[in-house]
Amino acid sequence: MSLFHIILVALIQGVTEFLPVSSSGHLILLPNLTGLQDQGQAIDVAVHMGTLGAVVLFFWSDVRAAILGLPRLMTGRRDTPGSQLAFLLIVATIPVILAGLVLKLTGLDDAMRSVAVIGWAMLVFGIVLWWADQYGGSTKTKSDWTLRDALIMGVWQAVALIPGTSRSGITITGARNLGYTRHDAAKLSMLMSIPTIIASGVLLGIEVAGQANVEVARDGAIAAAISFVAALFALSFMMRLLQAVSFTPYVIYRVFLGLILLGFAYS
Template sequence: MPLTHLLILALIQGITEFLPISSSGHLILLPNLTGMADQGQALDVAVHVGTLLAVILYFRSDVQAVTIGLGRLLKGKIDTQGAFWALCLIVATIPVVLFGLALKLSGYNDLLRSTAVIGWTMLIFGLVLYWADQTGPVTKRAVNWTLKDAVIMGLWQALALIPGTSRSGITITAGRQLGYDRESAARLAMLMSIPTILASGALLSVEVAQEANAAIMHDAAIAALFAFFAALAALTLMMRLLKSVSFTPYVIYRVILGIVLLVIAYT
């Protein structure tokens, strides 16, 4: 694959994965609107690996605490915040895994990859994010995360399997509506992305392993590297801006893009 295509693919995935504007929607739109060849599942896995490494690096202290806590959880002990968060992350990931398997086995996941669907989800869930951000109370911080809230955020996260919804956007929406401040909602959403990306990557890797060759692996390594740096930059910028800026700029982008896509889809 040409280097330019790999760079565009990696930048789109890296920048949009953690911003509440839907990476999957943008990746589907790339071949739909430009006529470029579909990147294939191998590159999808590669760019997700790049973004996964970026979020792990950025939240390394939280990831370390959860990793250590997971060891205690496996021993039946929930006596640290890390162990409790590990439990919350497992519970929050179950809905998206089950919903993802249901979509894949039923074949509906392919039917949802249309410009019209992405247009509607961009528009609708952008407005829902605005509503939650403007009306949600600010009574909780990330350290106040509860198992009940993890279940609710996990159920909302499952909606992100509909292209254009945005995994980070819908979990941030849930977090804000539950009363978490903007920075905490984003922090929890990013941590929830780690097991979700791992689960989806593992599922795709089974199919990719059958078609892997030297050329594909070379392209995948380049795409993963570009995606890593793009995701790290986007994540760092968003988390800094959340100290003083709301989610409204992302909502405006989603609404404009959604309207444009609907015009394209229905004309």
């Protein structure tokens, strides 16, 4: 891969991973619309590890509490905020892992990687995000997160396996629909991304382990570093912006892009 291609992929992944606009959709569109070769799974793993580092650093206090709570959780105790958070994050991750395995085994994951699917998902789930954001309540905060809510949001997260849906967008939609404030809906969504990215990274890493060489390692290191910085800036931007505006700007972008993609797909 050329350096330009690596930088482009890393920037797209870093900027779009946590914004509700679908990073996977954009990465699939890149070769389809530009003629560039697919970046391959090794680079996919690298850029996901970069974004993982960004979200862990940004929400370190919560991540640290969950890590410290794991030993208590392993003994069956959920009597601290950290152990409870760790438990709920695990619960919220189960649906997407199960759904991902089904799609992988049936081959449906590859069948959905089309411009038409991404266009419809961008459009439809963008409108669903707008509806939930406008009409959802704003009475709950992160401390109100329950087993029921974690499971429901986990099911919403599984829907994000449809390219163009956006993992962050659909989990924010679920949280807003459950009555969480915009800021806490986004925060829960970001925290839910951590075990999901780890699980995805492990599965992809196993598949590409045999491809490792010096060139792949070098390209991966560059991609991870760039996606880390880009994701950190994108996270900071979104969390600050939510103090003043709604998710409507992202919805407008999704609808606009979705219509363009549908026009392209059916022309």
